[in-house]
Amino acid sequence: MAKAVDRKKQNRLLLIIVAVISVVTLATAAVLFALNYVDSGVYPESSATPKNVILLIGDGMGENHIEAGNIYRSNKLNMERFGVIGEVMTRSLTPGATDSAAAATAMATGVKTYNGRISYKDGKNLETIAEMAKEAGKKVGIVVTKPVTDATPAAFVSHAKDRGDTAEIARQIVDFGLDVLFGLTDEAMDALKGEIPSDTRDLCTSFNEIAGSSKESVYGLLDDGAIQTVGSNTLNSLTGTALKKLSANNENGFLLIVEGSKIDSASHDNDMESMLAELTAFDAAVSTCRNWAQENGETVVMVTADHETGGLKIPKFEDTDSGTAKQNAREALTDYATSNGWFTKTGHTSANVKYFIYATGSELAQPAAPAEGEEPKTEYLEINYSVKMDIPEEIDNTDIFRLLSQWLLH
Template identity: 40%
Template structure:
């Protein structure tokens, strides 16, 4: 017996709009090597429950070639990064409701809500009735789980915002910060400071505030309830430039897990390697590789935690590719490969998706980025490509 999932009206409208955009964009998409996925229908099987712990890691701007370049530098050959060892792998489309090339707001929203929206929109039904779209983080909060957001970008940047805020425009960072602190209130908020976030506002909202690695690592993770890590003013530094007294992504992820895992009902955690994207915009290979490797180390840290915490789903993916990177020659371990770049912006290329843990067997073939939402909720698809 199966209970069919009833999609709400907003989702059907947005899905139809997305289909029209996809058809119109096939030529543009094919020029980037991407393909259009057949939409899947998701359901909840009788007796199946969502995983207790759900951890999503997003490499912003991390396409297949970024993964390949990082693997060549670190290991001398591709295919050996932590998440590339996961048992279930596929690829994900990235187009938005109004463009064959997404931005991080629409890309993050598709993953967070299961609905394609226009570029620049943060988890609101645009196109559609303009109402807020319930995110996977909010759904898990309603189910009693603790929640967190971790990023190397500004805390109020588009990707984390898509999971815990609702705005017509991604630039409304002060409003996004207010929604974090006063409305959705994730237990953990770790990222760059400023851009709408302030220690004073966070403290007034009941958060413990930390501003550097030493303060973060001094937290009593068994007793602290809500933490806002505001590290610097703006994005965290690139790994290759040195992070000083600020934490690495893997350190933020480890601390976040040690705080959230006190909840007997489980957790939802989104972790973003956000500066992979920025290095792609710059066409800066060294920075791009080092950010990707720090992201891979973070996945390894999360996997180590998950091995000791049964009933944990880990999904690794990206919101889009940045820079049109192409690896031309492997120069061996410890050497940066020879590459070319075709853009200083996002492309329409498909990106990878990697899964481990309960329900990760739903990762296969070419999926829509909206499918990731249902996958994270522990649902199963009944039709596919």
């Protein structure tokens, strides 16, 4: 009898211990998952073997920013018309939301790091896709709407423990030897302008100078305010020039990185009107890249964001007597006193962002066997193929590096 009671007690104790261990393990796993990146071990695959790759990054452009753009345009944005669409997880190794430095590092190197780091982790520089592309004989170009030493462009072509070390970043940008560099200048870049080799590169300080440049390699280091959201001095026009310069007499192909840098700052300011202006200017550059890729036939275009900024929430709209849901939504969106309030934060969030991929290709196919009595055909036919994209709907930002390297370094 006493033994049976003992066993019962033992069993209960065992159960309690098992329960406690389970709860602690589950809670730890949940906390780790919430705070940190856990590598799923599942990576995307793409059989595309393009010559050129264009990566467009909307800084701070969350899913609802894109939805706001759709409402504003009363139509889908250009990026929303791409063939392959999914979501990207953006967390860095720093708990909370990522910053642009860690997010760009993940995209450029495939490695998660801490906020503030520029392709750098634990005392080591991380090799970037731009460095690998250059090593493989590809041209590399960067087009941004903020200073070229900012975190997003910096992470592709430089390494720093601190994103604020713009003197060091500028030094490395100049040493990298980009083929095309368009963006704003700053003190750090101004100090090094004299060191950009003028025999091979045209250094321009205005849109006019850029338009007049005949060199294949051109740098446009512009003053704040020079890049506008409408008219002829836009991100879109710089992107068009970059495509022309990078593709001229280039057998090996290129990597072009384009950033709509100010979608982020407008969202930090909870300024819907500026956000929409920056977003639609960015989407115009997306359209230019897509059309160029379609014509070129050997180019993959990927559009994504580094993180969401502003915790943007869009209310649901219904049909009313005064208008359809679509009309009502647009009216509320363009009443900025109202829609500025749709931003729920002034900082970054860890919401997933979206990715969009556009790819075309063509290859030489063997001609069909000749019919009886027919001369064999000697000409190979060029056929278009639709690129196989075995990419999960939800990827991690480090997977963007994996895709870029599969595409560029095949």
